[in-house]
Amino acid sequence: MGEGGFGVVYRAQHKIWDQPVAIKAFTALSNAPEAYREQLxxxxxxxxxxxxxxxxxxAAIVQARDIGTLTxxxxxxxPYMVLEWLDGCSLDRLIKDGNEPxxxxxxxxxxxxxxDGAARALALAHTRGVAHRDIKPENFFVIGGRLAPGVVIKVLD
Structure with missing residues (x-):
């Protein structure tokens, strides 16, 4: 579904819940020397x-469902992370494509x-000592792909 500097995102179907999920495979870590794998x-x-x-x-942060590794x-x-599947598009794509009337x-x-919700989510992360360090339209996801009152915008990455 997408590829970035650290990995690849795949769409999958959860066998038990019968719901779509996103699997983020961290390919950048796969090249790590075996001695460092446990630490990583x-x-x-x-x-x-x-x-x-x-x-x-x-609700403004993508929901984590599971984490693991495979060989x-x-x-x-x-290493991989299972996340909720999001239908919509990035704020960046929405702006570039001009999907708004x-x-x-x-x-x-x-x-x-x-x-507001995304800003509050970032503030919540800051209370835990986490700084996003890559705040840009590509890292905000608009559920449903339209900016309307009550829309949920989620923080990614």
């Missing part, structure tokens, strides 16, 4: 626990209302 896995698990704790407190038949070690300008107040 500990950091990865800590990050997963933090994401789970934060996402359980707000491919060729011996490649691969033409001439539909928003006031500063409307923009603040739309981004």
């Amino acid at each position: 896995l500990d950091l990865f698990v800590q990050e997963g626990k933090l994401l789970s704790a934060l996402s359980s407190r707000t 491919s038949p060729t011996g490649v070690w691969l 033409k001439g539909d300008r928003r006031t500063a107040h409307e923009v603040f209302q739309l981004l």
